[in-house]
Amino acid sequence: MATIAHGTPEIAAEEVNYLNVEHGWKSWLLTTDHKRIAFLYLISITAMFFVGGAMAVLFRINLLQPEGIFSAETYNRLFSMHGIVMVFFFLVPSIPATLANFLIPIMVGAKDLAFPRVNLLSWYLYIFGAIFTLYAVIRGGVDTGWTFYAPYSSTYSNSYVLSAAMGVFIAGFSSILTGLNFIVTVHKMRAPGMTWGRLPLFVWANYATGLIQVLGTPVLAITLLLLFFERVAHVGIFDPNIGGDPILFQHLFWFYSHPAVYIMILPGMGVISEIVACFSRKRVFGYNFVAFSSMGIAVLSFVVWGHHMFVTGEAMYTSVAFSFLSFMVAVPSAIKVFNWTATMYKGSVSFDTPMLYCFGFIGLFTIGGLTGLFLAALATDVATHGTYFIVAHFHYVMVGGMVMAFLGGLHFWWPKITGRLYPEAWAKFAALIIFIGFNLTFFPQFILGYLGMPRRYHAYPPEFQALNVLSTAGASILGIGYLIPMIYFVWSLKAGPKAGPNPWGATGLEWEIQSPPTTFNFDETPTVTKEAYDYGPVEEIVG
Amino acid sequence: MADALIHEAHEPDIEATHLRHHFATSAQQMDASMLGMWTFLITEVLFFGGMFAAYAVYRNMYPGAFASTSKFMDVILGGTNTAVLICSSLTMVLAVRAAQLSKRRDLILFTILTMIFGTAFLVIKAFEYHSKWVEHLIPGFDFQYDEPRYQHNAQILFFLYFCMTGMHALHMIVGLGLLTYLLVQSVRRVFNANYFAPVEMIGLYWHFVDVVWIFLFPLLYLIGHRR
Numbered sequence: 001m002a003t004i005a006h007g008t009p010e011i012a013a014e015e016v017n018y019l020n021v022e023h024g025w026k027s028w029l030l031t032t033d034h035k036r037i038a039f040l041y042l043i044s045i046t047a048m049f050f051v052g053g054a055m056a057v058l059f060r061i062n063l064l065q066p067e068g069i070f071s072a073e074t075y076n077r078l079f080s081m082h083g084i085v086m087v088f089f090f091l092v093p094s095i096p097a098t099l100a101n102f103l104i105p106i107m108v109g110a111k112d113l114a115f116p117r118v119n120l121l122s123w124y125l126y127i128f129g130a131i132f133t134l135y136a137v138i139r140g141g142v143d144t145g146w147t148f149y150a151p152y153s154s155t156y157s158n159s160y161v162l163s164a165a166m167g168v169f170i171a172g173f174s175s176i177l178t179g180l181n182f183i184v185t186v187h188k189m190r191a192p193g194m195t196w197g198r199l200p201l202f203v204w205a206n207y208a209t210g211l212i213q214v215l216g217t218p219v220l221a222i223t224l225l226l227l228f229f230e231r232v233a234h235v236g237i238f239d240p241n242i243g244g245d246p247i248l249f250q251h252l253f254w255f256y257s258h259p260a261v262y263i264m265i266l267p268g269m270g271v272i273s274e275i276v277a278c279f280s281r282k283r284v285f286g287y288n289f290v291a292f293s294s295m296g297i298a299v300l301s302f303v304v305w306g307h308h309m310f311v312t313g314e315a316m317y318t319s320v321a322f323s324f325l326s327f328m329v330a331v332p333s334a335i336k337v338f339n340w341t342a343t344m345y346k347g348s349v350s351f352d353t354p355m356l357y358c359f360g361f362i363g364l365f366t367i368g369g370l371t372g373l374f375l376a377a378l379a380t381d382v383a384t385h386g387t388y389f390i391v392a393h394f395h396y397v398m399v400g401g402m403v404m405a406f407l408g409g410l411h412f413w414w415p416k417i418t419g420r421l422y423p424e425a426w427a428k429f430a431a432l433i434i435f436i437g438f439n440l441t442f443f444p445q446f447i448l449g450y451l452g453m454p455r456r457y458h459a460y461p462p463e464f465q466a467l468n469v470l471s472t473a474g475a476s477i478l479g480i481g482y483l484i485p486m487i488y489f490v491w492s493l494k495a496g497p498k499a500g501p502n503p504w505g506a507t508g509l510e511w512e513i514q515s516p517p518t519t520f521n522f523d524e525t526p527t528v529t530k531e532a533y534d535y536g537p538v539e540e541i542v543g
Numbered sequence: 544m545a546d547a548l549i550h551e552a553h554e555p556d557i558e559a560t561h562l563r564h565h566f567a568t569s570a571q572q573m574d575a576s577m578l579g580m581w582t583f584l585i586t587e588v589l590f591f592g593g594m595f596a597a598y599a600v601y602r603n604m605y606p607g608a609f610a611s612t613s614k615f616m617d618v619i620l621g622g623t624n625t626a627v628l629i630c631s632s633l634t635m636v637l638a639v640r641a642a643q644l645s646k647r648r649d650l651i652l653f654t655i656l657t658m659i660f661g662t663a664f665l666v667i668k669a670f671e672y673h674s675k676w677v678e679h680l681i682p683g684f685d686f687q688y689d690e691p692r693y694q695h696n697a698q699i700l701f702f703l704y705f706c707m708t709g710m711h712a713l714h715m716i717v718g719l720g721l722l723t724y725l726l727v728q729s730v731r732r733v734f735n736a737n738y739f740a741p742v743e744m745i746g747l748y749w750h751f752v753d754v755v756w757i758f759l760f761p762l763l764y765l766i767g768h769r770r
Contacts, residue, residue, distance in 0.1 A: 111564065184578045214586050215589055217586070221590055222590050233683025234683050245600060248600055
């Protein structure tokens with residue numbers, strides 16, 4: 001992909017990398033190195049993932065019995081906190097703040113992101129927001145659902161809405177700053193020869209994500225601020241008793257939160273493009289289409305929010321328009337899926353762990369995406385709205401898609417990030433466990449939703465018990481599946497075999513520098529002379 | 544010719560003081576800073592956009608109440624503030640110009656003038672807020688309205704007034720903080736024709752905040768105004 005003009009070889013310097021160049025907590029907490037900040041983010045979001053996961057374990061236990069085990073109040077708080085923590089503190093920052101933060105400067109041939117200090121600020125904002133939200137968790141939680149719908153959240157809810165919402169408000173700025181940094185970096189920091197047409201598709205996907213973060217998140221900020229004033233001073237803006245319009249809250253909320261679901265999937269699609277090319281030893285089929293489909297998704301994401309409001313008093317013709325536009329999102333999404341599949345066609349496909357997650361992503365995202373079309377259709381949405389069908393649909397996209405891609409990407413770049421290999425057999429086993437656990441958890445929920453079980457209730461009719469028990473059993477398997485990588489990744493940090501600069505034989509600037517990279521990534525600014533994914537004829541590659 | 548060569552030879556030294564390690568040239572650094580600032584301002588547009596959307600919805604929903612609230616808007620003070628802000632924009636852009644030409648005295652002078660105009664705006668705004676307080680027009684705090692049929696709807700509209708102008712004023716206060724930083728740096732001779740990105744960035748921010756007011760003034764004070 002590129003040739004790097006090496007300076008005078010330094011024998012002793014090879015051992016120095018971004019991890020061991022400095023020691024002590026200050027060198028981490030005051031760092032402006034994008035790789036160290038990515039590491040800080042990785043630790044933070046993993047912690048939040050397990051907090052959100054613990055909530056899920058608890059409410060799945062509750063659903064073992066039709067009458068429930070906890071009180072309705074407790075159950076409401078559990079699923080609300082699960083949603084808030086997972087969406088705002090895991091999924092939104094998951095790939096952008098960790099893998100993309102680490103990789104984008106390297107992939108474009110830069111020493112760092114355009115604004116390194118802003119990058120560190122974004123991590124502190126994230127932590128500050130997380131503290132607010134965790135305070136709400138510790139004090140007893142929030143029971144509004146992750147959507148904070150007014151007027152329940154502003155007037156009636158007797159839970160810690162303010163601190164949870166302010167946590168989300170603050171974390172939103174961390175997301176904005178990450179997106180802003182990516183946009184400027186991609187525009188202004190590319191190395192000589194790194195044209196837009198040579199950018200890895202991972203960069204394209206995160207650039208599109210950055211646009212959504214920058215354009216959408218401020219609207220969430222003002223929405224939560226209005227909610228704040230409404231709850232504190234009862235000014236009436238969302239209170240129908242005195243002429244306020246709660247539907248306005250929903251419009252403003254979804255104007256961010258629908259684009260936000262593409263923040264939670266586009267970076268995953270970028271990861272899949274990288275993995276599928278590497279483990280098929282082929283250039284991604286239809287590079288331009290895959291790149292522009294990311295941009296297409298980003299643009300369309302802003303004109304589909306009304307499909308969340310088909311049953312909440314939206315004008316009929318408005319709903320028809322939103323329904324049509326929502327169907328359009330399927331086009332760029334399908335382009336990606338077909339092109340990944342076409343990339344594998346006649347490729348030299350190998351079944352390393354990242355590729356297993358990649359297969360998982362493509363299959364599960366396809367199911368999640370296609371069921372999205374059911375929900376974009378007005379008539380079926382009226383029937384399935386607010387049922388487990390929706391829950392299953394977005395978990396297929398968010399967990400089956402994004403978390404699979406996150407884990408796939410983490411396995412793919414782990415040797416680069418840490419310089420160590422993970423145990424391949426355990427990793428394959430965990431990938432299998434996660435795939436089985438995931439489907440066992442969420443496939444029954446499609447059936448439950450189709451049969452009419454509403455979401456967000458702590459109790460249900462006895463005839464739904466068998467499927468709910470299946471789902472809880474799946475969740476337990478899924479939970480174990482997530483713990484295994486956690487354990488072997490920590491183990492490999494200390495004891496994993498040395499990876500070398502390019503264990504996969506992959507192309508891309510990040511594989512041409514040492515593992516782990518030095519603080520400034522490149523000794524000299526690289527000059528790029530080749531296209532992305534320059535894998536060449538299959539038989540020439542020696543695995 | 545010789546001058547140019549000498550200039551060329553000296554440039555790396557001049558640049559070296561402000562060029563951050565991860566940029567290749569100061570032109571690249573300047574470009575990145577400007578794009579970053581413009582992108583940030585776009586996020587600000589979206590932030591205020593949420594309030595403008597709410598304004599449009601309620602203005603459309605309660606035209607009668609909206610017309611009745613307009614008599615409480617002081618066009619004289621609002622108009623004065625508009626003039627003050629436009630003047631501050633002029634002095635701001637003159638400050639940027641002064642920095643680009645390495646005219647340190649002018650830079651300091653125009654920065655101070657901009658701060659004076661900015662402060663004047665906030666003082667006038669404070670008087671306006673005070674009169675609303677006296678008239679019990681603060682939403683959520685003992686709100687009383689002389690036309691009972693609009694009691695509730697007027698509260699929402701006054702909330703929008705306070706929210707929009709309050710957010711604007713908050714941005715003005717942040718702007719004054721930035722200008723203070725600018726003043727200190729100017730006194731310390733940081734800026735010259737080779738390095739003025741922070742001046743231009745703060746200028747962009749200041750102009751943006753002015754433009755927000757240019758929209759707020761007609762929407763809140765002029766439309767449907769009657770005495």
